[in-house]
Amino acid sequence: MKLNDGKVEPREALEDCxxxxxxxxxxxxxxxxxxxxxxxxxxxxxxxxxxxLLGIIGTISIGILCTHCAYIMVKSAQDLCQIxxxxxxxxxxxxxxxxxNCAKKKFxxxxxxxxxxxxxxxxxxxxxxxxxxxxxxxxxxxxxxxDQFHINLNIRFYILAIAIPVxxxxxIGSMKYLVPFSAIANLxxxxxxxxxxxxxxxxxxxxxxxxxxxxxxxxxxxxxxxFFGLEGIGTMLPIENSMKNPxxxxxxxxxxxIAMVIVVGLFSSxxxxxxxxxxxxxxxxxxxxxxxxxxxxxxxVLVALAVLFxxxxxxxxxxxxxxKRLEKYFDDExxxxxxxxxxxxxxxxxxxxxxxxxxxxxxxxxxxxxxFSMCGFFYPALVQTIMKWDDGLGKWNxxxxxxxxxxxxxxxxxxxxxxxxxxDIIKEYK
Numbered sequence: 043m044k045l046n047d048g049k050v051e052p053r054e055a056l057e058d059c060x061x062x063x064x065x066x067x068x069x070x071x072x073x074x075x076x077x078x079x080x081x082x083x084x085x086x087x088x089x090x091x092x093x094x095l096l097g098i099i100g101t102i103s104i105g106i107l108c109t110h111c112a113y114i115m116v117k118s119a120q121d122l123c124q125i126x127x128x129x130x131x132x133x134x135x136x137x138x139x140x141x142x143n144c145a146k147k148k149f150x151x152x153x154x155x156x157x158x159x160x161x162x163x164x165x166x167x168x169x170x171x172x173x174x175x176x177x178x179x180x181x182x183x184x185x186x187x188x189d190q191f192h193i194n195l196n197i198r199f200y201i202l203a204i205a206i207p208v209x210x211x212x213x214i215g216s217m218k219y220l221v222p223f224s225a226i227a228n229l230x231x232x233x234x235x236x237x238x239x240x241x242x243x244x245x246x247x248x249x250x251x252x253x254x255x256x257x258x259x260x261x262x263x264x265x266x267x268x269f270f271g272l273e274g275i276g277t278m279l280p281i282e283n284s285m286k287n288p289x290x291x292x293x294x295x296x297x298x299x300i301a302m303v304i305v306v307g308l309f310s311s312x313x314x315x316x317x318x319x320x321x322x323x324x325x326x327x328x329x330x331x332x333x334x335x336x337x338x339x340x341x342x343v344l345v346a347l348a349v350l351f352x353x354x355x356x357x358x359x360x361x362x363x364x365x366k367r368l369e370k371y372f373d374d375e376x377x378x379x380x381x382x383x384x385x386x387x388x389x390x391x392x393x394x395x396x397x398x399x400x401x402x403x404x405x406x407x408x409x410x411x412x413x414f415s416m417c418g419f420f421y422p423a424l425v426q427t428i429m430k431w432d433d434g435l436g437k438w439n440x441x442x443x444x445x446x447x448x449x450x451x452x453x454x455x456x457x458x459x460x461x462x463x464x465x466d467i468i469k470e471y472k
Contacts, residue, residue, distance in 0.1 A: 065285075066290050066297055069282070069284070069291065069297045070297050070300060070301050072277070073277070073297060073298065073301035073302075073305075074304055074305055076274035078231060078235075078305070079348075079352060080174055080327065080349055081270045081271025081272070081406070082271055082308065082312060083327040084270065084327055084402075084403070085309050086317045086328045087317075087324050087325065087326050087327075087328070087403055088263065088267030089314060089316065089317035089324075090321075090324050091256055091263040091264040091267070092260070092261060092264035093253045093254045093255040094252050094253070094254050094314060095254035096256065096264075100264060101268055101272075101309050101310045101313060102306060102310060104265070104268045104269065104272055105302060105309070106306075107419065108275070108302065109298060111275065111423065112274075112278045112302075112418075112422070113298060114422050114423070114426040115275060115278065115422040116279060116282050116292055118136055118422070118425045118429050119131045119136040119279055120282075120292075122139050122140060122143070122144075126139060129283075130279075131279070133160070133275070133421075134157055134164065136279070137156060137157065137421050138156065138160075140425045140428050141153040141428060144429045144431065145428050145429075146432060160421060161367075163413055163416045164413075164417060165363040166412065166413050167412075168356055169360040169392065170409035171409060172212075172353060172392045173392045173395045174402065174405055175349050175350065175352065176201060176353075176392055176393060177201070177401070178349050178402055179208075179349055180197055180201040180203075180396070180400070181200075181326070181330065181402055182329065182343075182345070183203070183346065184200050185330050185342065189334040198397050201397055202393075205393045208389065208392075208393065211350065211353050212353050212354050212357045212385070212388075212389040212392075213354075213382065213385060213386060214354045215361070215382065220354050223351040223354060224351070224355055226348075226351050227347070229348075230344040230347050230348035230351070231345060231348035231349075234329065234341050234348060237338075238341060239312070239315070241332050241333065242312075242315050242319040242320075242328070246318055247318065247319070247321075251318075262411070262455070262459045262462040262463075263403075263462060263466075265411075265455055265458075266406070266407035266409075266410035266411040266455070266462075266463065267403075267406055267410055269411065269414040269415050269455070270407070270410030271309060271410075273410075273414040273415075273417070275422065276359065276417060278298070281297075285297075312328070319331075327345075329342045329345050357392075360388060361385055361388060365381065365384065368384065401466075401470055403466075404463045404470070407459060408459070408464065411455060411456055411459025411463060412460045415455045415459065416452060416456060419451065419452035419455075420453070423444075423445035423446075423448040423449050423452070426445060427442060427445045
């Protein structure tokens with residue numbers, strides 16, 4: 043996104059990518075980066091709600107499902123681009139045009155409603171991620187000040203304290219100026235993850251000391267946490283659109299498969315080893331379990347800064363959903379001002395939400411259940427079903443049965459995960 047002459051052009055970044063396309067390696071790193079943030083740090087807490095064995099099986103299974111749904115969504119977008127003779131399509135556009143142009147337009151009258159619901163889920167998801175970022179950074183600072191300076195203050199004080207740096211990072215609307223922040227965030231997170239593995243691999247207890255399968259009532263928390271960490275479908279289409287050889291994204295073994303194997307492997311190992319190391323004492327973010335000496339505190343600071351520096355990039359995704367609906371109501375000469383006013387209001391909103399519900403674990407579960415399950419599974423399965431409606435749904439209609447299962451799974455995961463997270467938030471307040 044770039045600001046120029048008082049106009050905001052959300053699609054300009056993609057157009058620039060076609061002039062300066064990314065290599066396969068760049069795309070691979072982008073896909074990996076899109077899945078590595080607070081989600082990977084919370085997966086060990088997710089294992090507490092699944093058990094060691096079920097956690098491994100569940101993480102791999104959800105990773106496979108995420109990869110499959112990302113594949114069918116990107117493939118559907120590529121097919122629609124050929125049908126419509128368009129260079130690229132975004133996530134929302136893919137869902138809308140599938141309903142408008144496929145299955146002999148049987149579903150066209152639902153296109154507008156579906157587009158609105160997709161926008162709602164996309165906005166809530168990425169806006170919620172921004173709220174998680176604020177809570178995570180504030181919680182990290184709280185732990186450090188309590189451990190090193192023995193200062194005990196309410197978490198909301200720290201949320202208010204970081205509101206100023208959050209504002210200055212979040213108000214940056216140009217992707218060009220966000221690149222240095224993203225690069226620093228990647229470096230800090232890489233160092234933080236390496237050092238985290240170093241600490242948890244020391245003096246591991248025997249596997250028999252942890253349950254292999256947790257109580258079934260806790261499973262929705264694990265599923266929601268895994269969704270939050272592994273699901274990055276909102277970034278898949280922009281990454282594929284920017285590639286010099288987009289056909290390499292879905293090839294075997296291509297960018298998507300290689301990246302997801304790395305991501306799922308990292309999540310599985312960190313979740314398993316983290317829960318094995320700390321057991322029921324595992325925190326909402328594994329960095330909060332690290333020792334209290336200076337070296338470990340540096341790890342916490344680096345990871346917190348990495349998350350903080352990613353705030354502006356995540357806010358841009360939420361801002362684009364809002365801006366494309368409001369832009370038409372403003373005259374060209376004031377669009378520039380209105381853009382930043384709305385962006386500032388969104389930043390203020392995330393701070394308020396963090397103040398209202400400053401509990402990291404339940405918020406991650408809620409966002410994973412409500413947003414990522416619908417965007418990551420429901421809509422890709424729906425789009426593929428509609429596009430295959432006339433061409434054939436496979437032998438014995440296996441595509442229909444397969445996608446029906448995915449849709450049902452996403453609905454059940456959304457309901458059970460959201461309800462469990464909401465009850466958990468209510469219980470903590472009581």
